[in-house]
Amino acid sequence: MFIIGELINGMYQDIAKAIKEKHKAIIQKCALEQVKAGASALDVNCGPAAREPINDIQWLVQAIQEVTDKPLALDSSKPQVIESGLKVIKNKAIINSTTADPEKLQALVPLAKKYNARLIGLTISAKGIPQNKDQRLELAAAIVAHCAEEGFPIDDLYLDPIVLPVNVAQAQMKDILESIREFKIISEPSPKAIVGLSNVSQGASARSLVNRTFLVMALAYGLDGAILDPLDKDLMDAAITAELILNKHIYCDSYLEAYRKK
Numbered sequence: 346m347f348i349i350g351e352l353i354n355g356m357y358q359d360i361a362k363a364i365k366e367k368h369k370a371i372i373q374k375c376a377l378e379q380v381k382a383g384a385s386a387l388d389v390n391c392g393p394a395a396r397e398p399i400n401d402i403q404w405l406v407q408a409i410q411e412v413t414d415k416p417l418a419l420d421s422s423k424p425q426v427i428e429s430g431l432k433v434i435k436n437k438a439i440i441n442s443t444t445a446d447p448e449k450l451q452a453l454v455p456l457a458k459k460y461n462a463r464l465i466g467l468t469i470s471a472k473g474i475p476q477n478k479d480q481r482l483e484l485a486a487a488i489v490a491h492c493a494e495e496g497f498p499i500d501d502l503y504l505d506p507i508v509l510p511v512n513v514a515q516a517q518m519k520d521i522l523e524s525i526r527e528f529k530i531i532s533e534p535s536p537k538a539i540v541g542l543s544n545v546s547q548g549a550s551a552r553s554l555v556n557r558t559f560l561v562m563a564l565a566y567g568l569d570g571a572i573l574d575p576l577d578k579d580l581m582d583a584a585i586t587a588e589l590i591l592n593k594h595i596y597c598d599s600y601l602e603a604y605r606k607k
């Protein structure tokens with residue numbers, strides 16, 4: 346599974362403060378901890394309160410790149426902020442994210458091509474978040490069609506059904522899971538499926554249990570990647586075990602230890 350560590354996000358107060366005060370060591374520690382815990386990439390989000398996101402994202406990227414060469418996912422709803430980050434990224438970037446809104450696609454698909462970046466497409470439109478799996482599939486197909494027309498490699502496209510909190514959208518959970526399976530059969534080669542996992546447990550108690558249960562189920566539906574908290578050891582163990590059962594690693598009695606050493 347492609348694991349994107351979610352912790353460098355200005356929604357967290359300590360990270361917001363580190364960004365504001367340009368305290369590099371805090372960001373670098375957070376990057377290294379996530380990589381050590383098994384993150385294959387790191388999400389980089391200046392947060393909702395950032396006053397200068399165009400400068401902040403460049404500062405974040407540069408600080409992180411001093412300590413790791415893992416791919417970075419530039420997480421912003423503003424194309425100018427994403428482009429600013431792309432300019433200073435040395436390795437392969439991930440654009441997080443476009444929506445199915447034509448204006449967004451027209452801004453971000455050319456950027457993804459120009460910078461040879463992977464692209465996350467959210468199944469959301471100007472009308473908002475879909476209320477069922479048919480609307481999700483329709484938006485997913487529109488994103489795939491746009492990428493194919495523009496010559497963007499579908500192998501580099503991740504579709505995100507947008508996970509909603511179970512405490513407010515319980516009736517949608519099954520549709521979200523089924524969307525993951527449906528996304529994979531839109532085209533050949535197939536787009537990949539990714540989720541922002543922690544959304545599912547926002548406002549819920551027993552967050553870690555809710556997160557890992559959803560993740561294991563989503564993996565069974567064909568999930569390829571997740572933005573998650575890699576420091577949650579129970580979550581990582583559940584993911585490794587689910588992938589073992591799905592025959593993605595070879596079984597040995599010490600498989601958890603063996604996988605972590607990889």
Ligand code: THG
Nearest residue numbers: 351356357358442465505508540541543544547572
């Ligand atoms: N899809 C994609 N990108 C995403 C998301 C998604 N990026 C952002 C988000 N969703 C994924 N990242 C997080 C990070 C933290 C939390 C949820 C999702 C979170 N934070 C706590 C809270 O809000 O309760 C704690 C915040 C705090 O300490 O202040 O749950 O869906 N492509």
